[in-house]
Amino acid sequence: MPDQDTELTLSEEAAAAADNPIVEMPAQDAEEAPPVSRAEYDQLKAERDQLLDRLARLQAEFENARKRAERDRIADRDYAAVNVVEKFLPVLDHFELALKSAGTTEQLRSGVELIVKQMEDVLRQLQVTAIPAMGAEFDPRHHEALGTVERLDLPDQHVAEEIRRGYKLRDKLLRPALVRVASNPKQTSE
Numbered sequence: 001m002p003d004q005d006t007e008l009t010l011s012e013e014a015a016a017a018a019d020n021p022i023v024e025m026p027a028q029d030a031e032e033a034p035p036v037s038r039a040e041y042d043q044l045k046a047e048r049d050q051l052l053d054r055l056a057r058l059q060a061e062f063e064n065a066r067k068r069a070e071r072d073r074i075a076d077r078d079y080a081a082v083n084v085v086e087k088f089l090p091v092l093d094h095f096e097l098a099l100k101s102a103g104t105t106e107q108l109r110s111g112v113e114l115i116v117k118q119m120e121d122v123l124r125q126l127q128v129t130a131i132p133a134m135g136a137e138f139d140p141r142h143h144e145a146l147g148t149v150e151r152l153d154l155p156d157q158h159v160a161e162e163i164r165r166g167y168k169l170r171d172k173l174l175r176p177a178l179v180r181v182a183s184n185p186k187q188t189s190e
Helices: 010-018 038-100 105-125 185-189
Strands: 128-130 143-150 159-164 167-169 172-175 177-183
Touching: 038 105, 105 128, 143 159
Parallel strands: 143 177
Antiparallel strands: 128 167, 159 177, 167 172
């Protein structure tokens, strides 16, 4: 019986590799394959096992990092939403108080004007600004034309009427201003 350090032949090595399907043996004749010692075989097998273990750990770390990044992204979005909602809660409270009031129409109107001012302050804190429209030159990047109005007192292709105010957040358009554009027949005929 051969001792443990004797060299393995190709057929013994193939039999040992059959236990582990990851190891593939090249299709060669037994005479062509150089013999491998048991110590070399065990060392290579141990290195392979270490690499497979390391690969599995790296894959698990990557998956954990991906899940952590997704949780952080959701938490950041929720945190941002909470900050915005907190700023609008006092505005909502004032609307509810206005609905419960039994004052005159004029008092109600002045209360709503104060609420609108408060709402504009909150939007300003969030860096949301209104898009200038009335009297400005029509700009399709910031204005959405609902139609034209013949006006002699305004230059052609200028905003004659603002139907709905447009807003932008810093430089990003949130919604365009809905406008009617002036058509000045004196300028178009010249």
